[in-house]
Amino acid sequence: MIKRIWPVALVVGSNIFYHICAKEIPSDMDAFASLTITYAVAFVATLICYFIFKKASGSEGFTKECRKANWAPFALGVIIVGLEFGWIMAYKAGWQVSMGYIIVTSVVSAVLLGVGCFVYKEKITLNKVIGIALCLAGLIIINI
Numbered sequence: 019m020i021k022r023i024w025p026v027a028l029v030v031g032s033n034i035f036y037h038i039c040a041k042e043i044p045s046d047m048d049a050f051a052s053l054t055i056t057y058a059v060a061f062v063a064t065l066i067c068y069f070i071f072k073k074a075s076g077s078e079g080f081t082k083e084c085r086k087a088n089w090a091p092f093a094l095g096v097i098i099v100g101l102e103f104g105w106i107m108a109y110k111a112g113w114q115v116s117m118g119y120i121i122v123t124s125v126v127s128a129v130l131l132g133v134g135c136f137v138y139k140e141k142i143t144l145n146k147v148i149g150i151a152l153c154l155a156g157l158i159i160i161n162i
Contacts, residue, residue: 037119040102041109049106053099117160124153 043052068080077083108118128150134140 033119037105037115040105041115043106043109045110049103049110052106053102056102120160121157124157127153 043049068077072080105118109115131142131146131150135142
């Protein structure tokens with residue numbers, strides 16, 4: 019049970035602090051300068067984590083692991099910059115932490131339902147359809 023819960027708990031906790039930090043970036047600071055600092059720290063942190071946890075993950079060595087990479091890690095790097103820049107700019111434009119995330123998450127959930135169904139052949143259940151309908155209804159309600 020804990021094996022399934024801890025990653026989600028980490029994502030939830032990280033998301034909370036992520037949005038607090040993104041909102042607290044000085045409004046007069048260039049977003050890309052901020053992201054440069056962010057990714058320099060992230061590079062050092064991930065490199066340290068790689069060497070600390072490489073035996074536990076069954077790593078074959080950094081070079082061998084890098085050779086296994088397909089297009090996804092490279093695309094993810096570009097996508098993360100877009101994601102981070104988008105949030106920073108949304109907060110600089112005045113979006114509220116409480117509302118922006120709810121709106122984005124609801125839309126992303128609806129789109130990912132379709133992606134899961136059509137790309138990954140996941141089944142769409144009645145519960146999922148009701149959940150998306152409630153998310154969309156919530157979007158309407160909070161924007162009235």
